[in-house]
Amino acid sequence: MRTTKEITTRAEEVVARCHKLAGFSEDKGSTRRTFLSAPMRDCHREIAEWLRPLGVEVSIDAAGNLRAVYAASGAGSPQLMIGSHLDTVPNAGAFDGILGVVIAVALLELLNGQRLPFGIEVVGFSEEEGVRFGTPFIGSLALIGGLNAEILGRRDQQGISIRQAIEDFQLNPAEIPEAVLNAETFGYLEFHIEQGPVLEKLGRSLGVVEAIAGQSRLEFIFAGRANHAGTTPMHLRHDAIAGAAEWITAVERQAQETPGLLATVGAINAEPGVVNVIAGEARMTLEVRHASDEVRNSAVEKMIDLAQQTAKRRCLAVSHSSFLSQRAVAMDRLLVKAIEEAMRKTGCEPHRMVSGAGHDAMILAEKVPAAMIFLRTPGGRSHDPAESVEIADVAKAIECGLHLLDQLCSSSALQKRMCRA
Ligand code: HGY
Ligand code: MN
Ligand code: MN
Numbered sequence: 001m002r003t004t005k006e007i008t009t010r011a012e013e014v015v016a017r018c019h020k021l022a023g024f025s026e027d028k029g030s031t032r033r034t035f036l037s038a039p040m041r042d043c044h045r046e047i048a049e050w051l052r053p054l055g056v057e058v059s060i061d062a063a064g065n066l067r068a069v070y071a072a073s074g075a076g077s078p079q080l081m082i083g084s085h086l087d088t089v090p091n092a093g094a095f096d097g098i099l100g101v102v103i104a105v106a107l108l109e110l111l112n113g114q115r116l117p118f119g120i121e122v123v124g125f126s127e128e129e130g131v132r133f134g135t136p137f138i139g140s141l142a143l144i145g146g147l148n149a150e151i152l153g154r155r156d157q158q159g160i161s162i163r164q165a166i167e168d169f170q171l172n173p174a175e176i177p178e179a180v181l182n183a184e185t186f187g188y189l190e191f192h193i194e195q196g197p198v199l200e201k202l203g204r205s206l207g208v209v210e211a212i213a214g215q216s217r218l219e220f221i222f223a224g225r226a227n228h229a230g231t232t233p234m235h236l237r238h239d240a241i242a243g244a245a246e247w248i249t250a251v252e253r254q255a256q257e258t259p260g261l262l263a264t265v266g267a268i269n270a271e272p273g274v275v276n277v278i279a280g281e282a283r284m285t286l287e288v289r290h291a292s293d294e295v296r297n298s299a300v301e302k303m304i305d306l307a308q309q310t311a312k313r314r315c316l317a318v319s320h321s322s323f324l325s326q327r328a329v330a331m332d333r334l335l336v337k338a339i340e341e342a343m344r345k346t347g348c349e350p351h352r353m354v355s356g357a358g359h360d361a362m363i364l365a366e367k368v369p370a371a372m373i374f375l376r377t378p379g380g381r382s383h384d385p386a387e388s389v390e391i392a393d394v395a396k397a398i399e400c401g402l403h404l405l406d407q408l409c410s411s412s413a414l415q416k417r418m419c420r421a
Pocket of ligand 2: 089383
């Protein structure tokens with residue numbers, strides 16, 4: 001095992017590197033890096049620079065994922081994948097996603113050239129958040145063969161399709177099938193900030209994810225009748241924004257009254273959207289999350305019904321479309337137990353938790369055993385420049401990762417798992 005000093009120095013470098021990558025942005029003065037935007041290429045180049053001295057071959061697959069394989073001691077060995085996403089939300093922090101890729105690189109560096117009985121593939125996914133196209137997990141879907149023609153045809157606000165964006169990045173959509181996971185991959189591990197208050201409240205550095213909540217994403221359009229704000233009496237209005245507002249507060253009340261249910265109207269646009277015109281149209285997103293798919297799906301049905309009732313009462317029209325229904329996913333029990341064992345060796349009492357945030361691990365889990373290690377998020381703030389991590393927690397995460405790699409080399413149960421890959 002490496003010295004505490006060595007690991008702490010590495011942790012400091014990890015945090016500095018995350019800040020460096022956060023500087024690669026589409027916006028001046030804040031971090032926004034969406035699917036295959038120009039700053040993503042800067043990210044790829046920087047990470048490739050870090051990996052070059054390790055003799056790791058770095059490639060960008062046809063879905064824009066960074067892929068880097070640290071070879072095993074012998075050819076044809078099983079492979080562990082470690083990574084996370086490199087895209088961000090607008091006005092993002094420096095750690096959501098990025099930290100998981102940078103910790104993966106740090107683990108390779110701390111191997112100091114030692115070869116293990118399994119290979120390690122570092123992956124930096126091209127799009128997990130779903131900001132540019134409204135479609136999350138574009139990168140990880142490619143690894144499980146889920147990036148199909150329908151998804152590739154989805155368009156951003158400029159009318160550019162995902163397929164076109166891939167071509168614009170000088171990649172070839174025809175090669176997407178080659179992005180699929182290596183058949184010898186026996187597991188996927190993702191380090192990620194918790195993005196919530198739980199670990200901080202418990203005074204814990206690390207948590208182990210046992211399941212990831214499912215999520216539904218829909219668009220609703222309330223349509224009324226635009227009219228003059230100064231001449232239309234209140235009782236003669238068909239105000240799309242007022243109708244939407246009534247529905248949004250009803251959705252919020254339903255979520256507040258349903259344990260564990262999270263519902264968010266995150267984006268809303270009005271037409272014509274000017275001060276002296278009653279809105280003829282209000283278009284908004286709804287996102288619903290819960291650890292149980294049954295609770296989530298019935299909540300969504302109820303919210304759709306609420307929209308129809310509200311519209312009817314106000315003589316409005318309402319329509320909706322669903323663009324994501326991602327089921328809740330359990331993490332791999334064997335890997336969760338191995339992580340707990342590794343965590344104890346770092347002096348951290350493991351805390352099992354459900355992730356409210358979605359992660360690429362829930363997509364990879366369709367094909368390979370997947371597990372996640374959470375790092376405490378000071379202030380519970382994420383998806384915001386206030387997002388941060390403690391250097392000491394990053395050091396614990398790295399130490400936990402090194403113990404886990406050791407365990408994977410010696411545990412017969414995990415070895416058996418590898419041979420099945
Ligand atoms: O929104 C989420 O669940 C994650 O941050 N992509
Ligand atoms: Mn995120
Ligand atoms: Mn994330």
